[in-house]
Amino acid sequence: MSEEVQGEGRKQPRSDFDAKAFLKTVPEKPGVYRMIGADEKVLYVGKAKNLKRRVSNYFQRTQPSPRIAMMVSQILRVDVTPTRSEAEALILENNLIKQLSPRYNILFRDDKSYPYICLTGDTFPRLAYHRGAFARGARYFGPFPNAGAVRESIHLLQKTFRLRTCENSVFQNRSRPCLLHQIKRCTAPCVNLITEDDYAQDVRLAARFLDGRASEVIDDITTRMNQAAERLAFEEAAACRDQVRVLQAVLHRQFVDSRKDEDVDIVVAVEDAGLVCVNIAMVRGGRHLGDRPQFPSTAAGLGALDALLAFVEQHYRDHPMPARLLVNLPVAPVKALLAEVSDKPCAVIGARHATEKAWLEMAEGNARIAVQARLRDTGRIESRLEALRESLDLPEAPGRIECFDISHTMGEATVASCVVCERGAMKKSEYRRYNITGITPGDDYAAMRQVLERRYGKVAAGEGVCPDLILIDGGKGQVGAARETLGEIGLESVAMIGVAKGEGRKAGLESLVAADGQTVTRLPADHPALHLIQEIRDEAHRFAITGHRARRAKARVGSRLEDIPGVGATRRRKLIETFGGLDGVREATVDDLCRVDGISEQLAQRIHRHFR
Structure with a gap:
């Protein structure tokens, strides 16, 4: 059914599928394609901005990996479904992958759970930790590799720019400053101790810092400090001086490897002892925020390059593209893939100088540590399952x-x-x-x-x-x-x-x-x-x-006194005082309720029925 043909750099299996004839019928529209093999088994489901260009890549003389070549050799048919937009194609692709579980789709299930820092769209914006869908009107900064990196950044922003972090329900009902104001972590906009314009200026500085423009922020605060000193506003100048010191201390600590305000993602894939791990490290504004290892949930014939390409495709569909992407594997396939995934330009590079080599070595080292930890856990799990089988006298370990x-x-x-x-x-x-x-x-x-x-x-x-x-x-x-x-x-x-x-x-x-x-x-x-x-x-x-x-x-929310017609604030207070709380009112009989001043027999019966 298939034969081996010599490509430019790799022997590639070829099936009897007539790719040339098929490609003439594929439209240049966004959509979803499905690779179909023997017995109508779906091999792979993919999304494309341009179906014709994307699908034709699979039928070139050479393939980037033996896994893709093996999949192409099994293709008997390709079904395409054009959609009106790329967003529709993404939704359809996700649904089909969940429904069909294709053998050659590589999934990283944790890839969508990265945390962000959010600046809400309120009059006095709130600084908040965020996961999930984005709300209109708010600004989001990230993603961050883990919750610890977000909380550390929020703590730094509180010390430096003193933005509020309280929920709106608390903010709108305060009558005096909270503890955060007393320890100089908030300017107390809740009780108007700062004007809207001054607070907005702090928000702009925080946003610029989160955008990686820390040097500009330091310059602006330094200018404000000098202006305050000229006006003899020494307390204001001292506050600006403290802000500059905090930022400079952070930059001194974080710029050990990088002397630039830059946004870089370092994505590496390593294969060790039969396991493949993709590790992503994030540098924002020159600050290394840490890394996060990922393991694919499906791995049919998976190699390091396959895993890296699959991760890059899935991750940058849902998260912002950095200015630079540093990888430890061949650059060309990653560039070609990103051209399909995102319209935003991104420089894909290998390590060129000492700093980038250090970043790659650190990311690769952490990936190998994660692989060894996974192997240890796997061995521990297998021993526990085998012990369970022996203890319960089961024919085999329970899957x-x-x-x-x-x-x-x-x-x-x-x-x-x-x-x-x-x-x-x-x-x-x-x-x-x-x-x-x-x-x-x-x-x-x-x-x-x-x-x-x-x-x-x-x-x-x-x-x-x-x-x-x-x-x-x-x-x-x-x-x-x-x-x-x-x-x-x-x-x-x-x-x-x-x-x-x-x-x-x-x-x-x-x-x-x-x-x-x-x-x-x-x-x-x-x-x-x-x-x-x-x-x-x-x-x-x-x-x-x-x-x-x-x-x-x-x-119990539906069993409150407020929901009972005829029971106003005064009667509620008397009921609570008489019976010692809502539980006492709930357990009271009709006769007990009638003894409360202002509660008629008819109203007592209504209250009694409400709680039953």
């Missing part, structure tokens, strides 16, 4: 473990959680919560039966994934209810075990209850299998109680 827990407060707002551990790692994207209804409040057995029916009823019908092991947070009663439910569904063959709390609920004293409800196993406190079970159980408990508290709070 997917699901754990269930029930949370409520005396039967109120019952919530069940299901957390997933896959190959020893928690898979948060597949966690689920279930609001339990229609049972006797406090009946944990009925709650367990309901959540298992809802979770595994679909599995029995052929939908969803069946786990290799089910953990139940509970003792013999919960395990018995679970066993009956799974038997009714038809999944009694799935391995299941209960995790009963030990004496005093102390960690390490747990008992493992088998599905028969009779066999109880106690593992040593330092046993690796018990540690894995504890981690999964604790995560299920955390996830359940978080959901329960949210549901309970939402339910």
